Amino acid sequence: MNYVLQTHQLTKQYGSHAIVSDLNMNVKAGDIYGFLGQNGAGKTTTLRMLIGLIRPTSGEFELFQESFHGNRIKALERIGAIIEYPGFYLNLSAVENLEIHRRLMGIGNQESIDEVLTTVGLFDVKKQKVKHYSLGMKQRLGIARALLHRPELLILDEPTNGLDPGAIREVRELFLKLAKQRGITFIISSHLLSEMEQVANRIGIIHKGRLLEEIDDKTLQQKTRRFLEMKVDDDQRAAYVLEQKLKVTDYQVAGTGILRIYECLDQTDLVNKTLTDQNIGVKEIVLSRENLEDYFLKLTGGDKLA
Ligand SMILES: Nc1ncnc2c1ncn2[C@@H]1O[C@H](COP(=O)(O)OP(=O)(O)OP(=O)(O)O)[C@@H](O)[C@H]1O
Ligand SMILES: [Mg+2]
Structure with missing residues (x-):
């Protein structure tokens, strides 16, 4: 089986407090993996470890079947991520924001900006200042930015937080489209059960820092x-x-x-x-x-x- 991510006893402690304990996650290529847990369960902490923002206290993980700590940069080149809220220069347009990111990262070209804006449905409003964008549009712009370097894996922390039902549906359809058309694998954290049920084909349930279960959608249907x-x-x-x-x-x-x-x-x-x-x-x-x-x-x- 082609795993995009596997974690082994992944653990994060702050002082004597275990925030994430012995996590064994398995994400396969093409999965939309719903990482589900209530507030404070340890979702953001886990995702931060996966993209190298914080170091695990113990345990390890492989991305694209290679040890992350063995070759961090190579792994990160293949990942796009939004942890918590995406930040933008509000007085600049969508295009200008993406252009800054593109130059800083040394990736893509002008066409690649238009391409990602088209993908997320913002091409027609690309010259508007981001401060005039709704929350849903900002979220989609964040996804556009994460897509610029053509990642194979997108890690998104609560991407539907604060969105109204219409925007949630749009974002969900975007995930399904990207998974289907481009074969992008997703890890999406959420505390919204109904939301995960509609988009994820596999769900990992984290509770008080521990992974209680990993379950695919078909088994879930049988079990419920x-x-x-x-x-x-x-x-x-x-x-x-x-x-x-x-x-x-x-x-x-x-x-x-x-x-x-x-x-x-x-x-x-x-x-x-x-x-x-x-x-x-x-x-x-x-x-x-x-x-x-x-x-x-x-x-x-x-x-x-x-
Ligand atoms: N740097 C830190 N130092 C100490 N404790 C922390 C730190 N970061 C997070 N925590 C604690 O770890 C626990 C898990 O936090 P985390 O942000 O990972 O949860 P979460 O599942 O993302 O929650 P939410 O749904 O609210 O975003 C919380 O109790 C939080 O207070
Ligand atoms: Mg969080």
């Missing part, structure tokens, strides 16, 4: 169970009736008047009839699937995301 969720006027009596009449044992009361049963999934009509025959009011029955949030809660033993 399906259930019938119903809104009833009396959840206790409804549960009793289902136990007695249909021998349902695998269920939970998910809120006042809300019952989830993990059985009889293809027997909606029977469930409905059984309840209404006992004069229980049924307002709604829908087939649903546990989402990543439910899954996360199970893994972390109840700690919610921020």
Whole structure:
């Protein structure tokens, strides 16, 4: 298997405080890897180690199957990154900002600037000052800058933070396009479960500095169970009736008047009839699937995301 990144017992301590502990991450070529964890979980600290901004306390990692510390520069040439917020000269235009970056880095040419601006959908507004850009546009400009030297791996720290739903969708579509058309591998950190679920094909869940699980999207779908969720006027009596009449044992009361049963999934009509025959009011029955949030809660033993 062609790994773009593998970490081995990667650890960062500040004083006696372990911020990241024994992390073993595996990112394959072509992955959109969602690095998921709540605030303070250790995401930014990990990503900083991966691009050489801080040194691990212990452990090691390979990028493009070579030890990072053996050949840092060669690895970094193949990576684009945005850690926390991308900074720009606000009084300069997008083109001018990218031109400064291009010259400083000694990469590309004028056409490569137009090309990346086209890729992220900012070509038509390239001469506007960045201070007039929305947050979503700035985020896309950050991605354009990270793309200038044609990286094979993009490392993005919470790229959708602060964006409205429309901008989040645009950025997500951009990631999918870049992955598909250019074969770029992504490591994207986030605390947004729903967001990761829509874009990532692999998810690494970090909690209190430890990687709880790495899971691909198909396995995740299999592991997140399906259930019938119903809104009833009396959840206790409804549960009793289902136990007695249909021998349902695998269920939970998910809120006042809300019952989830993990059985009889293809027997909606029977469930409905059984309840209404006992004069229980049924307002709604829908087939649903546990989402990543439910899954996360199970893994972390109840700690919610921020
Ligand atoms: N330089 C530092 N010295 C001491 N502690 C630090 C340092 N940098 C980060 N920490 C601590 O490490 C923990 C993890 O921080 P980190 O920024 O990696 O989390 P994160 O997952 O990126 O969180 P967020 O979602 O809020 O960005 C936090 O408790 C933070 O206070
Ligand atoms: Mg962070």
